[in-house]
Amino acid sequence: MTAPAARPVPRTDADPAWLPPEAFRALGSRHVLVCGTGAPTDTVHGEVAAACAEFGGTVARSAGPVPEADDRPYDLLLCLDEPENKADDEAFTLVRERGLTTVSGAGGRGLLQGLFHVVRLGEAAFGADRAPETHRPASATRMLNHWDNVAVHPVMGQVERGYAGGSLFWRDGRARGGLDRVRAYGRLLAACGINAVCVNNVNVHTAEAHLLTDRIGEVGGLADALRPYGIRTHLAVTFAAPLVLGGLATADPLDTSVRAWWAAATARVYAAIPDFGGYVVKADSEGQPGPFAYGRSHADGANLLADALAPHGGTVYWRAFVYNHRQDWRDRTTDRARAAYDHFVPLDGAFRDNAVLQVKHGPVDFQPREPVSPVIGAMERTRIAVEIQATQEYTGQQRHVCALAPMWSEALGFRPGGGASPTVGELARGGLVAVSNAGDDPYWTGHPLAQANLYAAGRLGVRPGADPLAVLDEWIELTFTPDACPEPERLRAGLRAVLRGSWRTYEKYTAPLGVGFMVQPGHHYGPSADGYEYSPWGTYHFADRDGVGVDRSRATGTGYAGQYAEPWAKVYESTATCPDELLLFFHHVPYGHVLHSGTTVIQHIYDTHFEGVAEAAAARDVWASLAGLVDGARHARVAERYEEQLRSAREWRDHINSYFFRKSGVPDARGRRIH
Numbered sequence: 001m002t003a004p005a006a007r008p009v010p011r012t013d014a015d016p017a018w019l020p021p022e023a024f025r026a027l028g029s030r031h032v033l034v035c036g037t038g039a040p041t042d043t044v045h046g047e048v049a050a051a052c053a054e055f056g057g058t059v060a061r062s063a064g065p066v067p068e069a070d071d072r073p074y075d076l077l078l079c080l081d082e083p084e085n086k087a088d089d090e091a092f093t094l095v096r097e098r099g100l101t102t103v104s105g106a107g108g109r110g111l112l113q114g115l116f117h118v119v120r121l122g123e124a125a126f127g128a129d130r131a132p133e134t135h136r137p138a139s140a141t142r143m144l145n146h147w148d149n150v151a152v153h154p155v156m157g158q159v160e161r162g163y164a165g166g167s168l169f170w171r172d173g174r175a176r177g178g179l180d181r182v183r184a185y186g187r188l189l190a191a192c193g194i195n196a197v198c199v200n201n202v203n204v205h206t207a208e209a210h211l212l213t214d215r216i217g218e219v220g221g222l223a224d225a226l227r228p229y230g231i232r233t234h235l236a237v238t239f240a241a242p243l244v245l246g247g248l249a250t251a252d253p254l255d256t257s258v259r260a261w262w263a264a265a266t267a268r269v270y271a272a273i274p275d276f277g278g279y280v281v282k283a284d285s286e287g288q289p290g291p292f293a294y295g296r297s298h299a300d301g302a303n304l305l306a307d308a309l310a311p312h313g314g315t316v317y318w319r320a321f322v323y324n325h326r327q328d329w330r331d332r333t334t335d336r337a338r339a340a341y342d343h344f345v346p347l348d349g350a351f352r353d354n355a356v357l358q359v360k361h362g363p364v365d366f367q368p369r370e371p372v373s374p375v376i377g378a379m380e381r382t383r384i385a386v387e388i389q390a391t392q393e394y395t396g397q398q399r400h401v402c403a404l405a406p407m408w409s410e411a412l413g414f415r416p417g418g419g420a421s422p423t424v425g426e427l428a429r430g431g432l433v434a435v436s437n438a439g440d441d442p443y444w445t446g447h448p449l450a451q452a453n454l455y456a457a458g459r460l461g462v463r464p465g466a467d468p469l470a471v472l473d474e475w476i477e478l479t480f481t482p483d484a485c486p487e488p489e490r491l492r493a494g495l496r497a498v499l500r501g502s503w504r505t506y507e508k509y510t511a512p513l514g515v516g517f518m519v520q521p522g523h524h525y526g527p528s529a530d531g532y533e534y535s536p537w538g539t540y541h542f543a544d545r546d547g548v549g550v551d552r553s554r555a556t557g558t559g560y561a562g563q564y565a566e567p568w569a570k571v572y573e574s575t576a577t578c579p580d581e582l583l584l585f586f587h588h589v590p591y592g593h594v595l596h597s598g599t600t601v602i603q604h605i606y607d608t609h610f611e612g613v614a615e616a617a618a619a620r621d622v623w624a625s626l627a628g629l630v631d632g633a634r635h636a637r638v639a640e641r642y643e644e645q646l647r648s649a650r651e652w653r654d655h656i657n658s659y660f661f662r663k664s665g666v667p668d669a670r671g672r673r674i675h
Contacts, residue, residue: 377416425464509612
């Protein structure tokens with residue numbers, strides 16, 4: 001029996017989020033044996049030692065398997081069980097029999113995941129007998145894309161589309177000093193299932209470009225901080241790196257000198273970070289350079305980097321967010337929603353095995369309501385990663401409560417082939433990627449309740465078919481530990497009330513029936529019905545005096561509906577079968593068009609916008625009633641944000657209702673005031 005020093009659990013002044021000390025009470029009050037050495041097993045030992053020191057338990061350690069002669073009365077065994085297949089090292093098995101709970105991890109990362117599973121179970125891990133349960137993530141990669149800038153961008157700031165303060169990684173052009181906060185972040189991510197992080201913005205500027213070469217040591221420092229929690233570090237790179245950094249005259253992906261440059265640069269990256277995960281690339285999109293400049297395809301571009309990464313076991317994540325952002329708003333034949341399919345589906349089967357096409361879950365841009373991207377079901381011979389946005393760019397910017405797990409769950413459970421065909425979650429062989437919503441705010445996500453979205457991104461990556469409401473309940477139990485408060489059921493009921501319906505509440509008081517956008521240009525916060533209507537960005541709703549919506553049918557519109565396989569192409573083609581919540585995404589209809597719900601489009605707009613404000617006000621009041629059951633500082637922060645949410649919801653209601661009243665001339669059937 002040996003007892004090497006435990007790896008210390010990082011301690012910071014930041015909110016503990018879903019890992020407060022109280023969540024470890026059940027574990028920390030037991031007698032525990034940790035078997036095995038090396039990272040992240042050392043991390044497991046450190047976590048258990050800290051919990052036992054807090055709650056009176058004991059921890060012992062063995063360098064090898066459970067000692068046969070050891071008859072100590074342990075309550076929990078945490079043991080390594082090295083797998084034959086190293087790719088399965090995140091799996092673990094849990095069993096409870098004869099008063100002993102055993103977690104066997106298929107590698108150190110599996111043991112770490114098993115530990116956090118025990119934390120989630122709490123006392124239930126030490127109750128009735130459990131038959132052996134083997135857990136393995138559905139997706140091998142669950143990544144966060146940070147849109148963090150190394151140098152402060154003059155328009156977008158330190159974190160592009162960030163609503164939680166500054167970057168965790170960078171400050172004023174250099175890596176931040178002191179990495180305890182980064183270690184604590186890695187701990188939170190591991191506990192919800194995230195196992196990969198891209199540490200810089202996909203819009204790669206000059207300072208960020210140098211992270212690939214002369215500044216790779218700074219990335220290595222971040223990798224060192226994240227590694228104990230099983231997190232692999234990735235880097236967003238510019239396709240033009242051979243020009244920007246290498247002094248070459250071209251970045252043509254078929255040029256031999258370019259290929260040699262990428263191979264050498266990548267070898268140096270792995271010399272500095274042996275477990276480096278790979279590259280994330282945004283190319284030929286919104287001004288970022290790409291292979292189109294050389295008459296090459298996106299498969300040519302992705303394969304260039306895939307070949308450079310392959311000898312080292314790395315992967316390139318190539319974003320499919322490619323479209324023309326200089327459209328003519330007068331031309332109704334163009335359609336931004338078509339772009340990813342048109343660009344990438346003809347290339348199916350042309351990508352290397354270690355090239356993953358990263359596809360947004362909807363075809364436009366993280367709106368409160370979109371159909372699932374048809375690209376996901378159409379590329380059977382390409383590894384697809386589904387991209388979701390945890391940072392709430394179009395869903396309240398972490399000033400509004402908008403729990404996104406139900407929305408993501410709908411997308412992940414969608415069956416592109418209909419019937420019993422595979423779900424989006426099953427088709428995402430390249431993993432689940434979320435745009436991070438975290439920053440250096442004391443609460444990590446600015447709005448304390450927005451932590452639920454970060455947690456859900458990890459948990460749905462592990463199990464895409466999980467019940468999203470159960471995921472929210474998990475987060476509630478861990479973060480608020482209701483059993484430690486005087487009125488646990490009232491606290492649970494209140495938290496469920498403000499979270500469970502919050503996405504649909506937000507949808508009600510913003511853009512109606514899937515039409516999207518209607519936001520203030522640039523910063524995208526607050527309403528502006530015509531904000532992008534006459535712009536080159538391709539995000540139109542075409543409202544006029546007679547009707548509203550985008551005709552994306554095959555018969556009379558852009559043909560986008562035809563990008564889907566049956567039965568969805570037929571469902572979306574006709575107003576008679578198109579779901580109400582997507583009607584204006586697929587069709588231009590009169591204001592008097594009757595929805596499946598039985599109400600007209602114009603009355604639906606009025607009703608939902610009044611309902612949304614009423615629901616936001618009710619949620620604010622529920623939160624106010626929880627004072628005394630929630631930490632005072634946390635309660636005050638959320639209460640402050642609820643006041644802003646309610647103000648903004650009223651602004652949305654008045655702006656949208658007035659806009660459509662003035663367009664249509666149709667009064668509210670209920671006689672409510674519309675300005």
